[in-house]
Amino acid sequence: MTRNRLATFRGGFENSLEWAVLVLMGALAVVVMLGVGFRKGGAALVWYDEVASILLAWLTYYAASLAALNRAHIGFPKLVAAASPTVKMVLVVVREVVVVGFFVIVAWAGFRVLQILGGTYLVSLPSVPARVSQSVIPIGAVLFIVAELLSFAEIWPGLKAQRRARAP
Secondary structure: OOHHHHHHHHHHHHHHHHHHHHHHHHHHHHHHHHHHHHHHOOOOOOOHHHHHHHHHHHHHHHHHHHHHHOOOOOOOHHHHHHOOHHHHHHHHHHHHHHHHHHHHHHHHHHHHHHHHOOOOEOOOOOOOEHHHHHOHHHHHHHHHHHHHHHHHHHHHHHHHHHHHHHOO
């Protein structure tokens, strides 16, 4: 994939994640306000707690993917910055392998969970399959993997250039 196409894909992916996060945040805010309002009015909604927790899980996975795309997750930037260009490249590659490997396992486990949940439904909304709410696990893991790989593709040329610039 050329750099322009990669940059275009990354921009579209980031824009999609931003919109998803905004929509999920808005939906969570509306559900919580409705739940509080109805409870205050003496007619509590039976589904509000379950739906709010599901929305929070979805928001967490999507926002984490957005943070990964922007390399805004917890890391050791000072350690990496202090390393020589060769060590820096090794640290970045090891980090990518560990993180992507972890999320491959999460995606696999998430797909297994969806198979196990066949035929089960939400407690407070019996017409909604549990698979819908739990599908965030494999979907979020795949989004995180894509975000990691895109951000890696973005920083790798700079790391290689640093290494070449320091070579004797």
